[in-house]
Amino acid sequence: MTSKQGQPGATGFHDRYGLTRIINARGTFTPLGVSRSSVRVGDAVAEALQHYVVIDELQDAASEGIARHIGAEAGAVTHCVAAAITLSVAAAMAGTRPDDIARLPDATGLRNRVVLPAGHAVHYGHPISQAVSLAGATPILAGNAETCPLSALESALGHPETCCLLLVSSRLIEGESIDLAAAVETAHRRGLPVIIDGAAQDLRIGELLATKADLVLVSAHKYMASPTAGLVIGRQELVQAVRAQEQGIGRGMKATKEAIVGVLCALEERAALDLDQWCQAQEDKVSRFVDRAKAIDGLMASTVADPAGMPFPRVHLSLTSGPTSMNAAALAAALKSKKPPIWVMEEKLAKGEIVLELVQTQDDEIDEILARLGAILS
Numbered sequence: 412m413t414s415k416q417g418q419p420g421a422t423g424f425h426d427r428y429g430l431t432r433i434i435n436a437r438g439t440f441t442p443l444g445v446s447r448s449s450v451r452v453g454d455a456v457a458e459a460l461q462h463y464v465v466i467d468e469l470q471d472a473a474s475e476g477i478a479r480h481i482g483a484e485a486g487a488v489t490h491c492v493a494a495a496i497t498l499s500v501a502a503a504m505a506g507t508r509p510d511d512i513a514r515l516p517d518a519t520g521l522r523n524r525v526v527l528p529a530g531h532a533v534h535y536g537h538p539i540s541q542a543v544s545l546a547g548a549t550p551i552l553a554g555n556a557e558t559c560p561l562s563a564l565e566s567a568l569g570h571p572e573t574c575c576l577l578l579v580s581s582r583l584i585e586g587e588s589i590d591l592a593a594a595v596e597t598a599h600r601r602g603l604p605v606i607i608d609g610a611a612q613d614l615r616i617g618e619l620l621a622t623k624a625d626l627v628l629v630s631a632h633k634y635m636a637s638p639t640a641g642l643v644i645g646r647q648e649l650v651q652a653v654r655a656q657e658q659g660i661g662r663g664m665k666a667t668k669e670a671i672v673g674v675l676c677a678l679e680e681r682a683a684l685d686l687d688q689w690c691q692a693q694e695d696k697v698s699r700f701v702d703r704a705k706a707i708d709g710l711m712a713s714t715v716a717d718p719a720g721m722p723f724p725r726v727h728l729s730l731t732s733g734p735t736s737m738n739a740a741a742l743a744a745a746l747k748s749k750k751p752p753i754w755v756m757e758e759k760l761a762k763g764e765i766v767l768e769l770v771q772t773q774d775d776e777i778d779e780i781l782a783r784l785g786a787i788l789s
């Protein structure tokens with residue numbers, strides 16, 4: 412996100428550990444290390460590692476930081492968003508009751524049904540339903556993959572053993588989009604809390620909180636570029652119940668002191684960011700890439716907005732039926748087969764498209780990508 416990044420182009424780091432230097436045009440992807448933090452965040456983390464702290468005080472400071480910078484009642488830091496999903500569901504079942512916290516994931520006798528629209532049952536490296544089951548809860552899919560009308564949500568939420576509604580805001584969701592605010596209202600009418608997984612939607616956090624969801628979960632290590640961490644943001648009472656899970660199943664999902672300090676630093680950097688200017692820079696970066704890609708024989712390029720509404724575009728590339736008989740899948744494979752391997756988004760390959768996310772891709776890497784494309788297609 413910031414201009415003061417380290418020197419990811421330098422190979423010293425990778426050589427030392429025998430690692431492959433890669434060029435990431437695939438976005439905030441977990442198997443590639445997600446993001447690159449600023450030097451400032453790195454320094455804050457290094458400093459935190461030198462000290463003892465009262466973790467509760469540090470989580471309180473994080474809550475204040477989240478409240479101040481994001482404008483919510485309270486917040487907490489968890490190991491990651493997958494952990495935040497499990498712990499938020501656990502919190503909806505067990506509250507702050509020590510006995511119930513201690514016996515999870517055995518949720519017998521607790522209200523343990525978690526309603527999730529079927530199209531929101533996303534797979535972000537593992538199925539979200541597994542993050543729900545880990546707490547001891549049972550995911551209940553409402554509607555089908557194509558559509559989940561409010562009436563389908565109503566009837567699923569009507570079951571007396573329901574503990575919460577889980578919604579997802581992501582470019583990964585399928586089917587007709589759901590009016591999140593209306594879904595939240597449907598659950599609230601039944602006195603049920605709502606959790607929104609907006610892991611990669613941190614730049615839209617205000618919009619997600621405006622739905623009146625009780626908890627919104629976003630990643631701190633994706634676009635905010637902190638160390639690995641998830642943010643739980645929302646109502647004080649439920650945030651406290653999430654934190655209380657550290658005496659239960661949350662033990663193995665805790666945020667480290669260095670991650671919490673890194674999050675506080677990354678939050679400050681985000682607050683200092685001129686968002687309009689940043690968005691303009693993303694537009695310019697993508698349109699410059701598209702212009703240069705179009706000049707390559709055999710390649711078509713266009714700018715495409717993010718389907719979930721994140722405020723930056725991506726590059727879509729496809730092949731003309733020109734001299735090469737290559738398809739998109741072969742082009743993606745060719746990009747990855749030389750050194751350094753270039754990783755792109757592959758979910759549109761079947762439609763003949765390669766998608767590139769350039770938010771954290773640096774100018775020298777962009778030059779390398781365009782040179783590689785030119786070489787492959789010449």
Ligand SMILES: *Cc1c(COP(=O)(O)O)cnc(C)c1O
Nearest residue numbers: 491492493535581608610611630
């Ligand atoms: C990335 C992502 C997650 C998981 O986030 P982690 O912090 O890597 O655990 C969950 N849900 C969605 C929609 C995601 O995009």
